Amino acid sequence: MTKRERFLAFANFQAVDRVPRRANFIESLRLALEQRLGKDPWQYFDMDNGDGSPLRPPEGFQYPDYSPYHPGRVHGQNGFTIDGNGCGHLSHGFHHFTEYLSPLINAERFEELERYPIINNATWLDDHMREAANRAHAAGNYTSIFVGHMYENAWQVRGYEPFLMDLLTQRDWAEYLLDKFCENNIRTAVAAARAGYDCIMTGDDVANQNAMMFQPDLWRSVMKPRWAKVIAAARAIKPDIHVWYHSDGNVWDILSDLIEIGITILNPVQPECMNPVAVRKHCGKHLAFDGCVGTQTTFPFGTPADMAKVLHQLADTLDARQGGLMLSPTHVLEPEVPLDNILEFFNTCDQLKGTT
Numbered sequence: 001m002t003k004r005e006r007f008l009a010f011a012n013f014q015a016v017d018r019v020p021r022r023a024n025f026i027e028s029l030r031l032a033l034e035q036r037l038g039k040d041p042w043q044y045f046d047m048d049n050g051d052g053s054p055l056r057p058p059e060g061f062q063y064p065d066y067s068p069y070h071p072g073r074v075h076g077q078n079g080f081t082i083d084g085n086g087c088g089h090l091s092h093g094f095h096h097f098t099e100y101l102s103p104l105i106n107a108e109r110f111e112e113l114e115r116y117p118i119i120n121n122a123t124w125l126d127d128h129m130r131e132a133a134n135r136a137h138a139a140g141n142y143t144s145i146f147v148g149h150m151y152e153n154a155w156q157v158r159g160y161e162p163f164l165m166d167l168l169t170q171r172d173w174a175e176y177l178l179d180k181f182c183e184n185n186i187r188t189a190v191a192a193a194r195a196g197y198d199c200i201m202t203g204d205d206v207a208n209q210n211a212m213m214f215q216p217d218l219w220r221s222v223m224k225p226r227w228a229k230v231i232a233a234a235r236a237i238k239p240d241i242h243v244w245y246h247s248d249g250n251v252w253d254i255l256s257d258l259i260e261i262g263i264t265i266l267n268p269v270q271p272e273c274m275n276p277v278a279v280r281k282h283c284g285k286h287l288a289f290d291g292c293v294g295t296q297t298t299f300p301f302g303t304p305a306d307m308a309k310v311l312h313q314l315a316d317t318l319d320a321r322q323g324g325l326m327l328s329p330t331h332v333l334e335p336e337v338p339l340d341n342i343l344e345f346f347n348t349c350d351q352l353k354g355t356t
Helices: 003-011 027-037 110-115 127-138 151-158 160-169 171-194 216-222 224-235 252-261 276-286 304-317 339-349
Strands: 080-082 088-091 098-101 144-146 199-203 242-246 265-267 288-293 325-329
Touching (some): 160 171, 171 216, 171 224, 199 224, 216 224, 224 252, 304 325, 325 339
Parallel strands (some): 144 199, 199 242, 242 265, 265 288
16 A cells, blocks of 8 residues: 555544554654664654644745844754744753743733734645645555644643633733634644645644643533634545544543544554543544653653564554554653654554555
8 A cells, every 4th residue: 555545544444454553752762763773763763753834934935033032042042932923942951851931921901912923824825735645646645744833833832821810811812812823723734634634733732631721511512612613624525534633641532532533543542641532432533642651651761672562552442453453652752752663553563464
């Protein structure tokens, strides 16, 4: 099977030639793997990753100047950077983790939100997106593109606690920011559908280890209808486009809602938070899984023998040879993960042959 054939079979619960698999690493771990393998791990393992390219700004597009929101700091100096939404990031030297500095955390009037210059992608171009799709499909690969966050972008701009307070005490503030990001996400999703992409990637971290970050009904009234708009806009153009949704943690309470709005692939299905077998029994073939291999358990603390056992159990209990499962770590692999566990992950995955 080509990568595209394998991906579509996995996502549609059809027989695969082998269970698809992939992983991601922080840079220091990637370099350690490269030294061990003698080759960049991305090429060495030939992972089941999709290909694609985002919308691009037209020539002369003026990006907002977010520096006034971070007085006394300069982008690129003393570990400080500003991302594309204007959020500050302060590195404290601990790998890829940064402290968020939210530009609207002290906003006192709604007008301050209205003046905040969130980038608008209405004039952005899809030529690179289309070219990437044509190249990928010609090479036998599937196409996917991340259309953006919504809740995560909103709280990062506003500040975590202020945004949650807004949801409860001044809902119009929270919904204003959510709508700005939703509009951008819709335009990206529509462009991807027109370009013939196989999958759009969505999601927000809306759960912790044990439960949702807030009452499920709050998610249903605020976030669910906005993601439904994004998905419906893409499906109006390409009805068979797959929709991948990410949230760490225990999202059990909204599984049925995700299915209702058209999610077809759930990531990462953390085994420390939800039992993948129980989720499959609950959701049937409405949700394929991308993940299921714990980065809080098996990857850092297991042995290669543990890794092989976990992978075989997942493949067998989830009937992965008939589709519905892409094996992957439930998060980016951190530096404490033993290299032997990573090698065993790919070695065992490649033994999980299908019936095609």
